[in-house]
Amino acid sequence: MNQLMRFSRLHGDSKVAPFVAILVVLTLLASMGNLLMPEDSAFYVSTYTITLLGKYLCYAMLALAVDVIWGYCGILSLGHGAFFALGGYAMGMYLMRQIGDRGVYGNPELPDFMVFLNWTELPWFWQGMDQFWFAMLMVLLVPGILAFIFGWLAFRSRVTGVYLSIMTQALTYALLLAFFRNEMGFGGNNGLTDFKDILGFDLQADTTRVTLFAITALLLAVILVVSHKILQSRMGKVIVAIRDGESRARFIGYRTERFKVWLFVYSALIAGIAGALYVPQVGIINPGEFSPLNSIEMVIWVAVGGRGTLIGAIVGALLVNFAKTKFTAIMPDGWLFALGALFVFVTLYLPQGLMGLYKKMMDKRRPDNSDSHGSDTEGKNAEPAVKGGNV
Amino acid sequence: MRRLFAILCCYVATSLTSVHADEPMTTVDADPATLTTVSPLPSDPVAEPVSVETLLQSLTEVKLSKALPVLKQLESLGGVALLPMFKGMLEGDLYFVKSSKEVVMISTIKGELTAQGVLSKQPLPGVSKNQLKKIRVNNKLRGFLRQAIARLQISHPDASKRLAAVQALLTHLSDETIATLERVRPQEQDEDVQAMIDLALALHQSDSADPAVRLAAVYVMADSLESDARNKLVKIIEHDTDPKVKAAATKALKQINEEIEFYGFIDQLFFGLSLGSVLLLAAIGLAITFGVMGVINMAHGEMIMLGAYTTYVVQLMMPNAIEYSLWVAIPLAFVVSGLVGVLIERGVIRHLHGRPLETLLATFGISLILQQLVRSVFSPLNRQVASPEWMSGTLDINPILSLTLNRLYILAFALLVFGLLLLILRKTSLGLNVRAVSQNRDMAKAMGIRTDWVDAMTFGLGSGIAGIAGVALSQLTNVGPNLGQAYIIDSFMVVVFGGVGNLWGTLVAAFSLGVANKFLEPVTGAVLASIFVLIFIILFIQKRPKGLFPQKGRAAE
Numbered sequence: 001m002n003q004l005m006r007f008s009r010l011h012g013d014s015k016v017a018p019f020v021a022i023l024v025v026l027t028l029l030a031s032m033g034n035l036l037m038p039e040d041s042a043f044y045v046s047t048y049t050i051t052l053l054g055k056y057l058c059y060a061m062l063a064l065a066v067d068v069i070w071g072y073c074g075i076l077s078l079g080h081g082a083f084f085a086l087g088g089y090a091m092g093m094y095l096m097r098q099i100g101d102r103g104v105y106g107n108p109e110l111p112d113f114m115v116f117l118n119w120t121e122l123p124w125f126w127q128g129m130d131q132f133w134f135a136m137l138m139v140l141l142v143p144g145i146l147a148f149i150f151g152w153l154a155f156r157s158r159v160t161g162v163y164l165s166i167m168t169q170a171l172t173y174a175l176l177l178a179f180f181r182n183e184m185g186f187g188g189n190n191g192l193t194d195f196k197d198i199l200g201f202d203l204q205a206d207t208t209r210v211t212l213f214a215i216t217a218l219l220l221a222v223i224l225v226v227s228h229k230i231l232q233s234r235m236g237k238v239i240v241a242i243r244d245g246e247s248r249a250r251f252i253g254y255r256t257e258r259f260k261v262w263l264f265v266y267s268a269l270i271a272g273i274a275g276a277l278y279v280p281q282v283g284i285i286n287p288g289e290f291s292p293l294n295s296i297e298m299v300i301w302v303a304v305g306g307r308g309t310l311i312g313a314i315v316g317a318l319l320v321n322f323a324k325t326k327f328t329a330i331m332p333d334g335w336l337f338a339l340g341a342l343f344v345f346v347t348l349y350l351p352q353g354l355m356g357l358y359k360k361m362m363d364k365r366r367p368d369n370s371d372s373h374g375s376d377t378e379g380k381n382a383e384p385a386v387k388g389g390n391v
Numbered sequence: 392m393r394r395l396f397a398i399l400c401c402y403v404a405t406s407l408t409s410v411h412a413d414e415p416m417t418t419v420d421a422d423p424a425t426l427t428t429v430s431p432l433p434s435d436p437v438a439e440p441v442s443v444e445t446l447l448q449s450l451t452e453v454k455l456s457k458a459l460p461v462l463k464q465l466e467s468l469g470g471v472a473l474l475p476m477f478k479g480m481l482e483g484d485l486y487f488v489k490s491s492k493e494v495v496m497i498s499t500i501k502g503e504l505t506a507q508g509v510l511s512k513q514p515l516p517g518v519s520k521n522q523l524k525k526i527r528v529n530n531k532l533r534g535f536l537r538q539a540i541a542r543l544q545i546s547h548p549d550a551s552k553r554l555a556a557v558q559a560l561l562t563h564l565s566d567e568t569i570a571t572l573e574r575v576r577p578q579e580q581d582e583d584v585q586a587m588i589d590l591a592l593a594l595h596q597s598d599s600a601d602p603a604v605r606l607a608a609v610y611v612m613a614d615s616l617e618s619d620a621r622n623k624l625v626k627i628i629e630h631d632t633d634p635k636v637k638a639a640a641t642k643a644l645k646q647i648n649e650e651i652e653f654y655g656f657i658d659q660l661f662f663g664l665s666l667g668s669v670l671l672l673a674a675i676g677l678a679i680t681f682g683v684m685g686v687i688n689m690a691h692g693e694m695i696m697l698g699a700y701t702t703y704v705v706q707l708m709m710p711n712a713i714e715y716s717l718w719v720a721i722p723l724a725f726v727v728s729g730l731v732g733v734l735i736e737r738g739v740i741r742h743l744h745g746r747p748l749e750t751l752l753a754t755f756g757i758s759l760i761l762q763q764l765v766r767s768v769f770s771p772l773n774r775q776v777a778s779p780e781w782m783s784g785t786l787d788i789n790p791i792l793s794l795t796l797n798r799l800y801i802l803a804f805a806l807l808v809f810g811l812l813l814l815i816l817r818k819t820s821l822g823l824n825v826r827a828v829s830q831n832r833d834m835a836k837a838m839g840i841r842t843d844w845v846d847a848m849t850f851g852l853g854s855g856i857a858g859i860a861g862v863a864l865s866q867l868t869n870v871g872p873n874l875g876q877a878y879i880i881d882s883f884m885v886v887v888f889g890g891v892g893n894l895w896g897t898l899v900a901a902f903s904l905g906v907a908n909k910f911l912e913p914v915t916g917a918v919l920a921s922i923f924v925l926i927f928i929i930l931f932i933q934k935r936p937k938g939l940f941p942q943k944g945r946a947a948e
Binding site (some may be wrong): 076153154156158160162163165166167169170171173174177178180181292296299300307309333336337340342343344346347 | 687739742743745749750751756757758763767884918919921925928932933
């Protein structure tokens, strides 16, 4: 019975089409506001705002990636920043190669930091990164393969729950340490920065910025629709079943670890794409993106919005990051207090996030609506995945 | 211009000597008067040396380059009585009064300059700095002074002082030194000093023309780990003409190298165990909260940090009793962190029972708040916590192996805490309750155990021990807001690697990870070593998800 209700919730919640429409319209408006309006117009949107919005949308995509596995499959990854950063580094490498001889040292082959380290030739893993298609392939392949190996090892030996979370955190921590090393060939502490252009377009130009922003919004919409379809399909139902009772799903005859591995890889791919879109807009990628704090922050975006709703993840990411921008500007010291309090508050009082709150309010308004049991699923099954066991 | 140059020279000289000075040197006070004016000097300073007084007199007049013979005569005439003077000269505290040419030692007591006559041993009343002039030293003189001090100290009543004196002489064995050593050797009672003198004599004899003497010297050197003996052996192997001596030297060198390797291994092992003890201290509290209660506490690192800051605050409160501050800090840190732990348990974790992932997120939020709190209260900068006297210094086992005392104490302390915790869990009623609740919560409740209370106490205990870990860590590293974060992932690794809910597993895991890390370090570098260890654990957990020592039976489910 519980499972049934959850399915109905899953289907009822995701009003994807209207959300996509709103997203597209807003993106169009913002783009036109930047390109067509004169600067003194009330409708003018500054390039700074466009870049900021683009950054938020990348975060939203990342939150979507976390929601797909956490909200629908109960896998809490505290290492999604690693996939995000790897995608970002792949894009960053392409952008570094595009600088060519315009760097400080004017070396046509080697990026500045390699000249600085007295390297004479390009390391093997930098080969081919000057080709856009190859770099984009790497954006998908590197996080995808890492996620596959990690997921295959972890899920096959049935590492679940907090163990898995800690393992993913260790993964991103190990990568953080590794990328800080100069000898790794990724620019060490400073990372990759000082990009000039992408596919021949100047990165500082308004048109490039707006295009990047629009592409991000478009891809976010596409990924949202695709994820929604996947999770509504038969496969999606198995995935939710794994979340609610993995042993039971296994006994019925599903190879649960395979579903989990593929979903994990899919999620990592989304994170990689988000990273690749993030780097040209922000203009820098450094090992800080691997820090465990970043990865855990993503989880709170999803939790605030409401997990297992897809749209909630996007809303949460946008809201929290907007709040972060405002908050850090007004009182920089206060932000970590606020973020910490948000963690505690959401887990204690808002386990279903804003989407859950919204649904609760809608249900209250329509008490006769018989096919919605939202108000009673709320309290009882706040944590669906883990029952029993002391871990 | 000249003045500037002189200051520069003086600075270079002091910095050079302070590098290889045996004792910590006080910075030489640059007296402007001496630097700017070159005093007129008599052309032939050592004309008729009669007594110590006249020698001292000439020392004040002689040119820097001609001071060495004067000092040599002073050593032979004055003997042990002049030891303080030589030391003072080495440290640049030797002056003379301009008017009376009396040589004095100066010292600054409570910001006040006092001058004491070298011969009279009486303090000179009312001497100000501009009445004095410094007796200058250069590196050549410093070298001689060190030798002379060592030669004079050979007859010091304290055996360790004598040993250090002979050791200091090893690098440069002049004929006078050898003569002195041969003179004192028969009277020497202490075995260590005897061996050291024998080594010095052997080093000298290894230059002898007689191959038999050289051979005997090589045999003596073979038993020593002093680097001077090793260098000498290398030289003998290269240059000696006698094949017998050469063969003996090669053998001796091989033996010494093997021993060095062995002690190097011990040294690495010690560092590994030391790191292991730190990991154990950091992880043991977690082993209770995570292992026994099944609660993931991401704020565990911040409990460690709070303990470290408690130490810092205690030292601020009692600046005159740093020696005893740790004894106050340990219980206080336990109480502070424990109380915060109980608060967290009562306020947050209790409401999230049975939802481990939510607990993880909520405690992470708490860790952010605590970090920011400390940053706001104490500033984001690192704070230095002083080590008490009895914890600093080293335990010298031989010339190669010396163990730092603070690491040794922390190793012992970690084992002590571990033992105490084991006792609490095994022998007290709280321990019994904790074990009952961890094995079967519902049944324990049915038997009348107040599970709520037990949860709070367990969490408080785990957090309190983290606080104690913070006190220990403050003796090894700087105390900063990020102190805890650095250890949280490592601690989780230790607990997971050792097997959740198993304290012995935590012990084994902590020490094996610490030792593995330190043995990898020379091969791969520090960062790669920790990465390899992390990857190893990730792979290990895939193979054995329940760790090294998994819980057995129904409790494991």
